[in-house]
Amino acid sequence: MPTVVLLDVSLSMLKTIQDSEQQADNSANKRLLAIRGLYSFFDYLSENCKLEFTALIAFSSLWEIVVRFTRDYDALKDGCMNVDTYDKTFLGNALNGVSNLVIEEWGCSVPVQLVVVTDGNLGGATTIHEVLTNRLGDMAENTCTMPLPFPCVMHIVCMSTFDDTPSTTLKLLQDLVETCGQGGGLYMLESPATVHSSQEAFKRLANEHYISYSGTLTCGHLKSMITLYPPPKTMPKNQTRNLTVKEQDQPFPKEVKICGFLDAIDLGNPPCLTRHLVIPTASGYGGTDTSDGNGKEPSFCVLLHGSLKVEKMVAFAQLGPNWFGMLYSWADSKKKSNLVLSVFSPGVEIPWLGNLKRLMPSAEMQDNPYKLDREVEESPFPVETSRRRSYHSQASVVWIKGSGLQADIQKLMRYARKLPEKMNQFYKELNRIRRAALCYSYFELLEGIADMLEREIESYNADGMIQLEHAARCMREAAQHDLNKLITATQG
Numbered sequence: 320m321p322t323v324v325l326l327d328v329s330l331s332m333l334k335t336i337q338d339s340e341q342q343a344d345n346s347a348n349k350r351l352l353a354i355r356g357l358y359s360f361f362d363y364l365s366e367n368c369k370l371e372f373t374a375l376i377a378f379s380s381l382w383e384i385v386v387r388f389t390r391d392y393d394a395l396k397d398g399c400m401n402v403d404t405y406d407k408t409f410l411g412n413a414l415n416g417v418s419n420l421v422i423e424e425w426g427c428s429v430p431v432q433l434v435v436v437t438d439g440n441l442g443g444a445t446t447i448h449e450v451l452t453n454r455l456g457d458m459a460e461n462t463c464t465m466p467l468p469f470p471c472v473m474h475i476v477c478m479s480t481f482d483d484t485p486s487t488t489l490k491l492l493q494d495l496v497e498t499c500g501q502g503g504g505l506y507m508l509e510s511p512a513t514v515h516s517s518q519e520a521f522k523r524l525a526n527e528h529y530i531s532y533s534g535t536l537t538c539g540h541l542k543s544m545i546t547l548y549p550p551p552k553t554m555p556k557n558q559t560r561n562l563t564v565k566e567q568d569q570p571f572p573k574e575v576k577i578c579g580f581l582d583a584i585d586l587g588n589p590p591c592l593t594r595h596l597v598i599p600t601a602s603g604y605g606g607t608d609t610s611d612g613n614g615k616e617p618s619f620c621v622l623l624h625g626s627l628k629v630e631k632m633v634a635f636a637q638l639g640p641n642w643f644g645m646l647y648s649w650a651d652s653k654k655k656s657n658l659v660l661s662v663f664s665p666g667v668e669i670p671w672l673g674n675l676k677r678l679m680p681s682a683e684m685q686d687n688p689y690k691l692d693r694e695v696e697e698s699p700f701p702v703e704t705s706r707r708r709s710y711h712s713q714a715s716v717v718w719i720k721g722s723g724l725q726a727d728i729q730k731l732m733r734y735a736r737k738l739p740e741k742m743n744q745f746y747k748e749l750n751r752i753r754r755a756a757l758c759y760s761y762f763e764l765l766e767g768i769a770d771m772l773e774r775e776i777e778s779y780n781a782d783g784m785i786q787l788e789h790a791a792r793c794m795r796e797a798a799q800h801d802l803n804k805l806i807t808a809t810q811g
Contacts, residue, residue, distance in 0.1 A: 327437035356517035378413035379405035430470035538577035543619035591661040716755035738783035
């Protein structure tokens with residue numbers, strides 16, 4: 320997840336720290352605390368989040384992109400030191416700058432972490448309130464919209480202690496974090512305000528939101544230590560409605576267990592919640608690392624990646640009792656490919672594979688599902704289902720012109736005049752038109768056909784009258800407005 324550091328460079332950040340531990344150095348101010356804290360934060364990212372992209376934006380009443388998204392943390396450190404000091408703080412314009420940069424580089428769908436480093440005086444309580452209520456007007460270059468137009472996790476790190484910050488300001492800052500709706504937090508310095516307390520605040524931020532994943536990829540007796548990028552999160556609450564409370568609270572497992580393999584062509588491209596790069600790490604089993612440091616240690620992760628790529632297969636992985644994913648080789652260019660883990664929605668079946676918990680190795684089945692017909696292997700997928708799909712070719716009825724609808728109604732009435740001989744054809748055509756009308760919410764058509772059938776009743780024999788009365792009644796009843804329910808002939 321990319322990170323944007325929003326550094327306050329207003330005059331208020333030059334306020335000298337009035338503390339006994341800092342009196343020996345009159346140059347100790349809030350901006351120095353922020354820079355020293357950011358240094359430790361960048362050091363943590365360089366060690367634990369090497370694949371993360373980070374950008375630095377300085378802001379006061381205006382904003383400036385100091386360093387665009389990069390993995391060069393030395394450049395970010397230099398940017399913190401080289402940026403100038405400007406006038407007052409105005410958060411509205413700064414958030415506009417963040418939106419412009421993120422949308423230009425990543426678009427509107429990639430989640431971003433925003434770290435706001437300030438002294439807590441974001442233009443006064445009034446300005447923060449205006450940001451929250453979207454009433455900046457002409458004060459901003461472009462009206463700031465909260466929440467931001469992309470998924471954003473906002474963290475605010477204040478170079479002040481709780482004792483030095485008014486409670487009203489703390490409440491507004493917390494509301495600003497919650498407005499983004501993606502989590503985040505407010506981090507204050509512990510008393511007294513020192514370089515150490517600043518570094519500890521950034522350390523708390525890193526430990527809560529920048530923890531790398533470390534787990535094991537297993538297949539039988541083969542296993543490999545791996546890390547996933549971006550680090551996985553717990554299951555989203557909106558994806559756990561059909562699970563028990565125990566299953567909802569389970570975190571992402573430390574073991575990704577491969578339970579089977581499948582041809583990539585049979586799996587297709589099912590929907591997934593998240594995708595992660597699978598990166599092998601040093602084994603570390605038994606407290607020792609047998610790697611010689613030159614990348615020549617055998618790795619099951621590398622073996623799996625090569626095998627899936629050559630055989631054009633995918634590996635099914637179980638993440639929980641009713642939670643699955645798939646491992647496959649994904650190429651971003653002709654020369655480079657990566658092992659990727661796609662995580663499925665928990666408890667959701669893939670329609671053309673059926674219930675994933677019922678899949679098993681074909682070698683353990685009594686009859687091999689992969690039939691051979693003239694030395695050509697036939698796949699058992701997609702699985703057969705008794706439920707008729709809405710996208711079935713024969714289920715579609717399209718009326719581009721009025722003449723097409725008129726022709727279908729005339730066909731229905733011809734069958735009606737030949738009742739009871741054309742009983743099956745009549746109800747088949749009736750259900751076909753009825754289903755199409757329900758799909759298009761064309762309820763007036765149902766009422767019109769019912770009226771036509773009733774007008775034709777007097778000219779038919781007794782058997783025909785009974786069927787037409789029954790069909791007209793069913794076309795009008797709201798209980799019959801079910802796509803999967805068919806109108807059948809009455810026996811009375």
